[in-house]
Amino acid sequence: MPINRTGAKPLKAQILDELRQRLASGEYPVGSKFPSLRALAVEFGVAELTAQGAVQELQREGVLEAAAGKGNFVMMLPTKESSADAPEGPACAELEKLRAEVAELRERLEVLEAASR
Missing domain, CATH: 1.20.5 (Single alpha-helices involved in coiled-coils or other helix-helix interfaces)
Incomplete structure (x- = not known):
C-alpha cells in the first residue's frame, strides 16, 4: 500500500491500518517473527520512529510482543475493535x-x- 503523504490521515495511522490488514490476511501468522523497524521504515519510506509508533500500537493491543534482542513476534490476530476509533x-x-x-x-x-x- 502506498503511503499518502498529502492526505489528512497521519503516516503512523496509515501504516498501522496496512499492518493490521496484513496480519488479518495471514501474511504474518501467529507465532511468526514480525519485520524489523528498519525493514518497515524502508518499505513504507518513512523514518524508523514513524514505523515504531505503529508497531508500539500493535504491542499495546497485544497483537505483537517484543522479545529482547530477537525482535517482535505475532501473538494474536488483530480484532475488529483494534483501531484508533475503538x-x-x-x-x-x-x-x-x-x-x-x-x-x-x-x-x-x-x-x-x-x-x-
Missing part, C-alpha cells in the same frame, strides 16, 4: 489491566526459565 470505557480499561498482567506474567516466566537453564 470505544473507550470500563471494559477497555479492564482489558488493558489484563494485558498488563499477562505481560508481567510472561516476563516472570522468562526469568524463571532463564534461571532453570
Whole structure:
C-alpha cells in the first residue's frame, strides 16, 4: 500500500491500518517473527520512529510482543475493535489491566526459565 503523504490521515495511522490488514490476511501468522523497524521504515519510506509508533500500537493491543534482542513476534490476530476509533470505557480499561498482567506474567516466566537453564 502506498503511503499518502498529502492526505489528512497521519503516516503512523496509515501504516498501522496496512499492518493490521496484513496480519488479518495471514501474511504474518501467529507465532511468526514480525519485520524489523528498519525493514518497515524502508518499505513504507518513512523514518524508523514513524514505523515504531505503529508497531508500539500493535504491542499495546497485544497483537505483537517484543522479545529482547530477537525482535517482535505475532501473538494474536488483530480484532475488529483494534483501531484508533475503538470505544473507550470500563471494559477497555479492564482489558488493558489484563494485558498488563499477562505481560508481567510472561516476563516472570522468562526469568524463571532463564534461571532453570
